[in-house]
Amino acid sequence: MSLGGAVLIVLTFVICECAEKPHIIFIVADDLGWNDVGFRNPQMITPNLDRLAKAGVVLNSSYVQPMCSPSRSCFMSGYFPYHTGLQDSGIPVDAARFLPANLTTIPQRLKQLGYDAHMVGKWHLGFCNWKYTPTERGFDTYLGYYSGDEEYFTHMSQDRGGDVGLDFHFNKTVYGNANGTYSANVFTDRAVEIIENHDNSKPLYLYLPFQSVHIPLEVPSKYENLYKNIENLNRRVYCGMASSLDEAVGNITKALEDKGLMDNLLLVFTTDNGGPTFVAANNLPLRGAKNTLWEGGTKGTAFIYSKTLLKKTGYLNTGMMHAVDWYPTLVELAGGENTDPKMDGVSQYDMLINGGSTKRNEFVYNIYDEREAAAIRYGDLKLMQGNPGDHNGWAPLPHLGIDEGVSQADNQTFPPFMLYNITSDPTEHFDLSAKYPELVDMMKKRLENWKKTHVPSQDGSPVPNANPKYFGGAWSPGWC
Numbered sequence: 001m002s003l004g005g006a007v008l009i010v011l012t013f014v015i016c017e018c019a020e021k022p023h024i025i026f027i028v029a030d031d032l033g034w035n036d037v038g039f040r041n042p043q044m045i046t047p048n049l050d051r052l053a054k055a056g057v058v059l060n061s062s063y064v065q066p067m068c069s070p071s072r073s074c075f076m077s078g079y080f081p082y083h084t085g086l087q088d089s090g091i092p093v094d095a096a097r098f099l100p101a102n103l104t105t106i107p108q109r110l111k112q113l114g115y116d117a118h119m120v121g122k123w124h125l126g127f128c129n130w131k132y133t134p135t136e137r138g139f140d141t142y143l144g145y146y147s148g149d150e151e152y153f154t155h156m157s158q159d160r161g162g163d164v165g166l167d168f169h170f171n172k173t174v175y176g177n178a179n180g181t182y183s184a185n186v187f188t189d190r191a192v193e194i195i196e197n198h199d200n201s202k203p204l205y206l207y208l209p210f211q212s213v214h215i216p217l218e219v220p221s222k223y224e225n226l227y228k229n230i231e232n233l234n235r236r237v238y239c240g241m242a243s244s245l246d247e248a249v250g251n252i253t254k255a256l257e258d259k260g261l262m263d264n265l266l267l268v269f270t271t272d273n274g275g276p277t278f279v280a281a282n283n284l285p286l287r288g289a290k291n292t293l294w295e296g297g298t299k300g301t302a303f304i305y306s307k308t309l310l311k312k313t314g315y316l317n318t319g320m321m322h323a324v325d326w327y328p329t330l331v332e333l334a335g336g337e338n339t340d341p342k343m344d345g346v347s348q349y350d351m352l353i354n355g356g357s358t359k360r361n362e363f364v365y366n367i368y369d370e371r372e373a374a375a376i377r378y379g380d381l382k383l384m385q386g387n388p389g390d391h392n393g394w395a396p397l398p399h400l401g402i403d404e405g406v407s408q409a410d411n412q413t414f415p416p417f418m419l420y421n422i423t424s425d426p427t428e429h430f431d432l433s434a435k436y437p438e439l440v441d442m443m444k445k446r447l448e449n450w451k452k453t454h455v456p457s458q459d460g461s462p463v464p465n466a467n468p469k470y471f472g473g474a475w476s477p478g479w480c
Contacts, residue, residue, distance in 0.1 A: 021114060021203035021334050022309055023265040025256070026326070028075070028209035029245060030068065030122060031290060032301055033275020035282040035397070036213070036242055040301075043397065045226050045243045048250035049303075052267065056305030057317050057352065063377075064273050064300035064323045066291050066366060066389070068148055069097075069124050071272040071300075071323050072209065076125060076137070077103045078327030078338075078345035082367040085458040089370075091126055093147035093167070094159040094466040096480035097458040098126025099137070104340070106327050107138030110205045113334045116140055116198065120190045121209040124148050128466065128480035135171050139207070143170050143190045146475060152183045152211060152218040157475055165468025167475040174474040182220055183211040188248040192255040200260060203334065208252070209272070212245040215279055219244055232398035238280035266309055266333060268326065270302035277395035284394065287428040292389025293365050293375040295428055304352055309333075312355030319351045319358030320377070364450050369457035376447050380423040383443035387414055394427070419443065 038046040039053045065071040068090040070081035076099055081087040084100055091097045099105070107117035119139040126132040127146040134142035145167040150157035155178055157167035168175045178186045191208055198204050223240035230236040249269070256262045274297040275281025276290040288294025300323075304310070324345035328338040332349040344364075350356035365375035365382075373386035392412070419433040419440050433440050465479040 020264070022306075023204040023256075023261050024110075024115075024206070024330055024333070025252070025265060025267045026075070026205070026207045026330075027249060027252075027267070027269045028072075028121070028207075029269070029271045029301070030209070030211060030214040031273065031276055031279075031281060032213055032242065032245075032271040033277070033281035033283045034286050034296060034299060034301055035284045036239075036275055037301055041282070041284075041397075043227075043230075044239060046246040048246045048253065049269065052249070052253070052269070052305040053303040054314065056267075056303050056313055057310060057315060057355075059270075059302040059304065059321060060316050060318045061358075062270060062300050062302035062321045062323075063298055063363060063365070064271065066273055066293060066297040068122075068214075068272050070366070072123075072125050073099050074323035074345075075326055076105045078106070078324050078340070078343040079103065080324060080344045080364050082364065082369070082454050083344065085455050087366055087369055088457045089460065090148045091124055092160060092460055092462070093157050093475055094161070094163075094462045095458075095460045096126075096128040096463050096466075097460055098128065098132040101131055105137045106330060107205060107207065109138075109327075109331055109336065110203075110334055111138055111140075113203075113331070113336045115203045115205045115334065117205045117207070118142075118194045119207045119209075120144055120187045120194070121207075122148075122211055122214075123209075127475070127477050128463070130172065130477045133169075133172070133477060141171060141194070143175065144187070144209075145169070145211070149214050149216070150211075151216060153180055155179065155183065159466070160462055163467050163469070165471070165473055165475045169476075174472070174476065182218075182244070184244045184248045187211070188251050191252050195252070195255045195259050195261065198259065198261070204261065205330075210245055210248065212248075213238055213241040213281070215276075217241065217280060223247075230398070232280075234280040235398040262307055264308060265306060267305040268302075269304075270323075270326075271300045274298060274300065276391075278391050280398070282395060282397050284397065285427045287392070287394055288389065289391035289395065292391055293373065293384050294388050294392065295422065295426060296395075297389065298365050298375075309353060310355075311353060315355075317351065317355075319348070320360045320363070321348050321351070321358060322360065322363040324363075325360065362446070367447075367451055367454055369454070374447060374451070376443065376450060377422070378443060378446055380421045381439060381443060382420045382422050382428075383440065383447060384414075384418045384420075385416065385444075385447065388418075417444065 283296035288296035
């Protein structure tokens with residue numbers, strides 16, 4: 001055999017091996033409540049999400065963090081936020097906080113396995129230095145915004161002092177071409193463009209963290225008008241935002257079908273935290289809201305879909321899973337191995353793909369640094385220390401032109417520790433701490449053991465040099 005023939009065989013093998021790796025589409029909704037999808041709540045008009053969820057696997061025990069940046073750090077690193085210094089809150093636009101640069105991100109790892117990696121949407125993992133931004137963290141291309149929230153049409157973001165700047169970038173260039181266009185449409189168009197231009201012989205990793213349905217409550221009127229039966233204005237707009245997101249997912253899946261990528265693809269859909277019931281979201285029947293340690297703040301709406309990869313479909317998966325598990329799961333799906341022994345995530349490949357049992361029996365909801373509060377799960381049991389947060393009731397669905405309020409739970413004081421059996425009491429009505437002090441002691445010891453590896457929270461103080469006036473009116477790196 002000639003040398004040229006041997007090279008051709010090797011190249012053909014490499015190409016075929018890469019082509020067999022599944023494409024991965026990872027979609028994140030922002031602030032979507034447990035009860036804000038049609039497959040749980042008939043009030044919601046989300047036909048595309050419903051179709052994918054019902055034909056795939058609904059994940060009924062998929063946990064996330066109580067807020068944006070901490071969850072995104074889990075997706076990106078496989079580490080609990082109290083191990084990365086991002087445990088306390090979302091990253092303010094003017095704070096020098098970031099996902100630590102020594103961590104290998106999931107796109108970096110997938111690129112080592114032959115993937116093209118693209119990102120469209122909300123980053124919210126730090127941008128004070130270029131090295132913390134998406135194209136320096138493994139993505140081939142990036143279109144989106146760095147901060148936690150901004151206007152949907154103007155793409156302007158405001159800091160804690162009232163300074164306003166444009167927060168939209170294409171790769172490393174400030175991008176002003178989208179002014180006046182709703183972000184869900186901008187992101188959909190870019191995602192479709194990536195899909196249409198993709199080389200099908202290579203596996204694709206497309207990370208799509210949408211802005212929807214985070215505040216501010218803004219949506220084109222045609223989506224709001226889908227909910228004329230809802231008198232509460234905030235709820236009506238919020239539901240319209242969810243339907244806009246649903247349409248975006250439908251357009252993206254159609255592009256995947258047209259391109260021929262859907263036949264060997266895993267689609268992941270998850271929210272980043274529970275819904276903010278104090279804005280317009282709903283988490284019924286779960287207790288609590290975004291930025292609380294209750295299930296309503298931490299149990300995320302999620303599902304997976306694939307035409308070919310899942311051995312079992314059309315069911316409700318109740319296996320315990322945490323946001324940190326997506327990293328090693330996707331690496332195994334891509335044919336790789338987890339080479340980081342310190343990673344908190346465990347691969348749930350067998351559970352998700354084969355319908356097997358969960359590989360997880362415990363996790364940390366969060367261990368705060370700025371206040372004495374924490375929560376952990378061990379088997380059926382959940383221990384909470386300190387104040388779970390500011391919205392502690394079971395928020396009803398708004399029907400009227402005025403808010404009906406939340407339950408009296410917001411006015412109560414909590415004991416130092418609370419204990420719940422989440423399997424028998426998923427809505428957290430019955431605190432068992434007084435009845436089973438021995439179980440509380442056991443769980444407190446487990447919590448103390450988790451705390452031994454805690455790292456201090458990163459400084460979230462405002463940095464004056466971040467001001468957009470120093471960067472031509474845009475939020476841009478270069479101030480830390």
